[in-house]
Amino acid sequence: MASRPQLAPVLRRLGRAPAHLRRPAALQQSVSLPTRCFSSSRPRxxxxxxxxxxxxxxxxxxxxxxxxxxxxxxxxxxxxxxxxxxxxxxxxxxxxxxxxxxxxxxxxxxxxxxxxxxxxxxxxxxxxxxxxxxxxxxxxxxxxxxxxxxxxxxxxxxxxxxxxxxxxxxMGRMNRIIDFDEVSGTLVADAGCILESADQFLASKGYIFPLDLAAKGSCHIGGNLATNAGGLRLLRYGSLHGTVLGIEAVLADGTVVDDLCKLRKNNTGYDLKQLFIGAEGTIGIITKVSILCPQRPQAQNVAFFGLESFEQVQLAFRAAKGQLSEILSAFELMDEGSQALVRQVTKNPSPLEGRYPFYCLIETSGSNADHDGEKLQSFLEDVMEKGIVADGTLAQDETQVKSLWAWREDITESLSHLGGTYKYDVSIPLKEMYQLVEDTRARVDAAGLLGDSDEFPVRAVVGYGHMGDANLHLNVATRRFDERVEKVLEPFIYEWIAERQGSISAEHGLGLMKKKYIGYSRNPTMIGLMKNIKNTFDPKGILNPYKYL
Amino acid sequence: MASRPQLAPVLRRLGRAPAHLRRPAALQQSVSLPTRCFSSSRPRxxxxxxxxxxxxxxxxxxxxxxxxxxxxxxxxxxxxxxxxxxxxxxxxxxxxxxxxxxxxxxxxxxxxxxxxxxxxxxxxxxxxxxxxxxxxxxxxxxxxxxxxxxxxxxxxxxxxxxxxxxxxxxMGRMNRIIDFDEVSGTLVADAGCILESADQFLASKGYIFPLDLAAKGSCHIGGNLATNAGGLRLLRYGSLHGTVLGIEAVLADGTVVDDLCKLRKNNTGYDLKQLFIGAEGTIGIITKVSILCPQRPQAQNVAFFGLESFEQVQLAFRAAKGQLSEILSAFELMDEGSQALVRQVTKNPSPLEGRYPFYCLIETSGSNADHDGEKLQSFLEDVMEKGIVADGTLAQDETQVKSLWAWREDITESLSHLGGTYKYDVSIPLKEMYQLVEDTRARVDAAGLLGDSDEFPVRAVVGYGHMGDANLHLNVATRRFDERVEKVLEPFIYEWIAERQGSISAEHGLGLMKKKYIGYSRNPTMIGLMKNIKNTFDPKGILNPYKYL
CATH class of the missing domain: 3.30.43.10 (Uridine Diphospho-n-acetylenolpyruvylglucosamine Reductase, domain 2)
Incomplete structure (x- = not known):
């Protein structure tokens, strides 16, 4: 570990002679590779x-x-x-x-x-x-x-x-790729296609699925639509409400809704497919998907930073948006608590020498490696010189890209290895985003439930998520599920979010867990209209009962 | 006119020495400015x-x-x-x-x-x-x-x-900008804001409205949502279904639906706002809009090409998608017929010396002028060397950008100065997109309705539109409205489109004009579900009757 050079001083040195560099090759040599990583061979x-x-x-x-x-x-x-x-x-x-x-x-x-x-x-x-x-x-x-x-x-x-x-x-048996148009990038596939398989098919054609998430090796694209999954690159490719062109679905009474449009523009009546996106299987079963896929970026860079405060994280985000602009494809946040748990489970060496309260993973994707490298270098110099970032490292090949991503993607699975987790997937105005973690931690601690030894049910209160979408994953990692913990957390967290007009379910949906809490994010008028929709599509209520509304 | 150098030979010459160029400044000098243009001072x-x-x-x-x-x-x-x-x-x-x-x-x-x-x-x-x-x-x-x-x-x-x-x-009196978040880029505004005014406000903050269209000086953003306007840069910024974050709307019975969410992610129940996008005012009146706005590009380039065939247009589009990738913000198509009518009305000198069957306007938008210039030059050299493009010109400043855009944006208004126009706004698989214009022209001609003199009701059958979205505007320019013309055109055009699973209304909506033709793009099941939606939101049917469904 001692022989691994840190990025920070290297970056500062490079900052004095940027003109010599087309791409920060010297920086990349400072990366030390984690030796073990389970993201690349994620268990099914x-x-x-x-x-x-x-x-x-x-x-x-x-x-x-x-x-x-x-x-x-x-x-x-x-x-x-x-x-x-x-x-x-x-x-x-x-x-x-x-x-x-x-x-x-x-x-x-x-x-x-x-x-x-x-x-x-x-x-x-x-x-x-x-x-x-x-x-x-x-x-x-x-x-x-x-x-x-x-x-x-x-x-x-x-x-x-x-x-x-x-x-x-x-839906696992319905897993065929049905059609792909290499000019428009429109993919038509069965709902039961595994996301990673669909993306691998697209990779062979020079395209990319406009959605990526840690469960990609198992999740189905039909399920992605049904839950309106957001994932890691929403910042770049937008939501499924924009990229999905059509669906085929079956209603509760067996009626097949054929809206498998392959066109980008089709203004002929209400856009009914939008209701199925995020309906969590309550108004029909999605059987086929038509989706617009962007060209696969030819150049990809991933940087991993340590930062001293959430204020610095916000400054880094604004700088990245401004300077990386159209090539910025992810800006992920992880706190030290979440990274400590990943270290504990995976035993991987940390990408940075020191420990920082916050870490960010920044990804760029573009069509020209030289141009992207220049933009990234200019950004790195800026945030280092201004002291926004305390330390950082940059991946130099695809393996290192995966290794750095693992520090973000492995959090959920690491937590599940340590015991149960109370998971809250919320959206809050950016400047207050991390405050929820601190307030929740203080509350659990004040209740005497948080500690390092086995007598405390809660191991840690950690936060991570998609900074680019103001989407925080608040995780309360427990040694065992305990009713006292749930009572301390709920409805406190939902009330905290409602006060700030946030969303109690940014991307994970309502399911059974949040059915009774929808009122914190939706008013009675909206809920009434939603119930009308449910009754229109599934009057007997046979689809996914006890959940959602 | 004779003194104006053509771009084609200049480009070919530059092709031999690309390394000397950071930005194709020499090319830009070959642009001749149209002297009159009504896009920049469009009448209200x-x-x-x-x-x-x-x-x-x-x-x-x-x-x-x-x-x-x-x-x-x-x-x-x-x-x-x-x-x-x-x-x-x-x-x-x-x-x-x-x-x-x-x-x-x-x-x-x-x-x-x-x-x-x-x-x-x-x-x-x-x-x-x-x-x-x-x-x-x-x-x-x-x-x-x-x-x-x-x-x-x-x-x-x-x-x-x-x-x-x-x-x-x-809605013209409800025209306030209500809120703008400079970190996230979220704009909240009254529905009656004029699109251009909203964009000018955003420009002052370094942002851009994610929609642009020729009527921007008059159209309201509420109307844009109600008709799900697509416009000129859908290729880059995606559809309103992806960019709109929330709406406030009033239902037929006066109920206010408050879904004015400012969050990028909010999976809490059916995404009802999506129904209002493209509903053409039939289920409620949109009163406020919350929309995610991208950062305003710091560099913009516009090129204008002449091409010898629609096959060449398709090759140019594929090359642009591949090589301009994340900075490509528009790829517009105009045929010679449409440009001849603009020349006739505006008296502007054409941007190119010669006449070609097809013209394309390509726009790039990015954060780094040097990088964008390099990408564009490399693309230009490629399409010139391969003979895909016959001639071209490149704007060198904002005024020239507007002038070149005017050749695309002024088509609709030019046609309206010459008489009535039968307008068809359709989506068809790209490779057959222009065939519809040729088949329609042949049909009108065979019926003895097309000609150069006053005895013929039809002046010209022309096509233009958004190549990037496979969205064709087929326009039949008449000297006067004539029932015989409509009978030759309909339902022929709708049947032609239905055979190719296209859309009879790509972006202009159904309104009164296409109410009875929705069956060509939607099956009875879908139409039945849509009627259920209408009845749920407006049971007495008072909103925009006689239209849409």
């Missing part, structure tokens, strides 16, 4: 879940106030016969589930990967076509069978697993 | 309309099949008294209107600027606040008075003027 969801599931409490035990809707039918042998006749026994998986005796083949569909939610579903259906989805839903609607649409099941709010005995409709 | 709508209006036929005469909905009440003195009491007599403008005796103060609100549509409205209301809009609509809903929401009234499909005696609610 099902491996993880099978382990977690059997020790997870049933949701109905954790939340005894939620009652099963008696309007829904119980599953009968006749129902199962119908689905087996339709799909075959391999795609209509049935099993008896009793507490702590769940069969492995159905359990991963019942539980979320964090080990927080666990349903009692007895039947998982895996349709292979839109027609099969349509027949499944028509039958369920006719027979009052409740349904949970499920993609990669990587969500964080309990939206993609059953609460009671809802039938799971898992 | 009201001046124009007052002239046009009295000679325009009433819509009910042109389309006698449309019948007044007898459920709607007739305006009474009691109604007028209520509105005058609410708004004052200057903001509740009443006048008796009989054929060809319209009072000047109300006529501009009754007629569209093209002189194609003219209503018989007797009352124009100009609310000054959301509360006034709410009280107006509640009263209208309670009394079954039909309403036409109206912004800048610059639309092309008859969506913003009455058909019969609907009351016009004009």
């Amino acid at each position: 969801f099902f491996q993880r879940t099978a382990v977690v599931a059997k020790s997870t409490n049933f949701t109905t035990e954790t939340y005894p106030d939620i009652k099963r809707d008696s309007r829904f039918a119980q599953l009968t042998p006749e129902h199962v016969d119908y689905f087996r006749g339709l799909l075959g026994s391999e795609s209509a998986v049935i099993d008896g589930v009793t507490k702590h005796e769940a069969a492995d083949d159905i359990e991963p569909f019942n539980s979320d990967w964090m080990g927080k939610y666990r349903g009692r579903c007895q039947l998982v259906l895996k349709p292979g076509s839109t027609d099969e989805v349509s027949k499944i839903l028509k039958y369920c609607n006719d027979n009052m069978l409740a349904v949970v649409p499920q993609g990669g099941n990587t969500g964080l709010v309990g939206g993609s697993v059953p609460v009671f005995d809802e039938i799971v409709v898992n | 709508f009201f001046q124009r309309t007052a002239v046009v209006a009295k000679s325009t036929n009433f819509t009910t005469e042109t389309y006698p099949d449309i019948k007044r909905d007898s459920r709607f009440a007739q305006l009474t003195p009691e109604h007028v008294d209520y509105f005058r009491g609410l708004l004052g007599s200057e903001s509740a403008v009443i006048d008796g209107v009989t054929k060809h005796e319209a009072a000047d103060d109300i006529e501009p609100f009754n007629s569209d600027w093209m002189g194609k549509y003219r209503g018989r409205c007797q009352l124009v209301l100009k609310p000054g606040s959301t509360d006034e809009v709410s009280k107006i609509l509640k009263y209208c809903n309670d009394n079954m008075l039909a309403v036409v929401p109206q912004g800048g009234n610059t639309g092309l499909v008859g969506g913003s003027v009455p058909v019969f005696d609907e009351i016009v609610v004009n």
Whole structure:
């Protein structure tokens, strides 16, 4: 470690002779590579879940106030016969589930990967076509069978697993790339395509999926739409409401909505597909997606900084926006608490020599490596000279890019290795963004719940997220789930956000977790209109019940 | 004219010594400035309309099949008294209107600027606040008075003027900038702000409105949202579905929907604001807008090319996408027919010496003039060397930028000076985009309607539009409106588009003009769902009747 040069002095030295440099090659040699990193070979969801599931409490035990809707039918042998006749026994998986005796083949569909939610579903259906989805839903609607649409099941709010005995409709078999137009960049694909697979296909064509997130190896693009995932590069490529051109979806009664438009402009009536983006499977099941993909950047740079205060982080962000402008593709924030937990779990050596209260990861993506390098160097010199940044390092190849990104992307998974996490995904005006972490930490501490030894349920209160979108992930890392912790956190956090007109769910959705808190971000008029929409599309309420609204 | 050097040979010469150039200054000197251009001092709508209006036929005469909905009440003195009491007599403008005796103060609100549509409205209301809009609509809903929401009234499909005696609610008085966040770039403004005024405000802060279109001097940002305007730089900044963060709107019954979110990420329930974007005032009146604005580019370049075929245009587009990438902000197409009409009306000298079947305008916007200049020069050399482009010119200052843009932006207005225009705003897969113009021209010619002398109703069939979005504006320029022409054009054009799964309304909306043709771009399931949405938001149907669905 001692032999690793720090970037800061190097940068300051270079600052005196910038004219000599086309690209800061000298800087790049100062990077030391972490030796171990699990982002590049991220374990797949099902491996993880099978382990977690059997020790997870049933949701109905954790939340005894939620009652099963008696309007829904119980599953009968006749129902199962119908689905087996339709799909075959391999795609209509049935099993008896009793507490702590769940069969492995159905359990991963019942539980979320964090080990927080666990349903009692007895039947998982895996349709292979839109027609099969349509027949499944028509039958369920006719027979009052409740349904949970499920993609990669990587969500964080309990939206993609059953609460009671809802039938799971898992989209994993519908995973084809259907069409790609190399001039316009329009991709048409099944909803069950894994995000990383879709992106790898696009990479072979010189394009990129306009969304990236840590769960990319497991999550489905249909699920990304259903939850309106934002992810790491929203700053650059914008939201799915702008990039999605069309969808095909199946309504609760089996009606197929064909809105699989491939055109960038189509002003012919209400843009109904927008309702499905972020609807979390409550008004229909998305079966196909048409999305506009940008050209894959030919040059990519990633820098990682240490900063002394959140004020400095804000200054660095403004400087990056101004100076990196059209090539800035990510500006991520991590506090020391979150990085300490990653170090503890991964045992990776930190990219910087010292410890700082805050770290930022900045990524640029562009079409000309020389131009991007010049812009980045000029930015680096500026923030170093002004003392905005205390130390930093710059990736010099694709492996190092991944290693630096791992310090951001591995936070969620590292926390899950240490115990349960209370996760809050919120949007707040930028200048107050980190204050929520400090206020929450002080509150948990004052309640005597935060400490270094086993007697304290809370290990740490940490914050990280997408600075570029004012989107904070507040995580309360626990040794064990404890009701006292939840009571200290809620509704305190929601009230804190509502006072600042923030959003209690920036990108992770409402799911089961935030159903009852929507009133902190939406007024009664809006909620009333939303309920009308739900009733219009799913009058019997069979789709993803107990959640969302 | 003979002394003006052409760009083509200059470019080829430079191609041999690119290393000497940071920015193609020598090229810029080859530009000859048009001496007259009406884009920079575009006449305002009201001046124009007052002239046009009295000679325009009433819509009910042109389309006698449309019948007044007898459920709607007739305006009474009691109604007028209520509105005058609410708004004052200057903001509740009443006048008796009989054929060809319209009072000047109300006529501009009754007629569209093209002189194609003219209503018989007797009352124009100009609310000054959301509360006034709410009280107006509640009263209208309670009394079954039909309403036409109206912004800048610059639309092309008859969506913003009455058909019969609907009351016009004009938003022009609600024109304040409410809030601007200089870190995030979020602008909050009244719906009645003129687009150009909002952009000028943003320019003073170093930001840009993420939408630009030829009518910017008159159109309102609320109207832009209501029609989901696409415009000139959608290629770069994306659609309003991605950039609009929130709206405030008033429903038919006076309910105020407060969704004026300033956050980039807010996944808390159905994204209802998306329904209002492109709803053409049929489910509510947008009163305020919150929109994310990008930083204003510090460098801008505009090039104008002549090309020998549509195949060459496609090659140029692919090259521009690949080589200009993140700085490409517009790629516009104009055919020689459209440019000939602009020359005829404006008398401006053409930017290029020769005549070519096609012209393209390419704009780059970026943060570093040197980098952008290098990218553009490399692109220019490539397309010249490969013979993709026959000739070209490059703007060297802001005045020349405007002059070159005028050749694209002045088409619509030039056509309107020569007589009526049948306008079709369509989206088609790129490779067939121009074929529609050729097929339509052949059809009109075969019907004996196209010719150079006065006996032929059709002067020219021309095409132009946003190549970057596969969005063609097919314009049939007439000497006079003639029923035979419309019969030759429709439904031929809509069928041609439906066969290719295009959109019959890329960006101009449905309005009155395309109401009956929505079936060519939307299936019965989609139309049924849309009608449900309409009924949910406006159960009595008072908002913008006779149009849209």
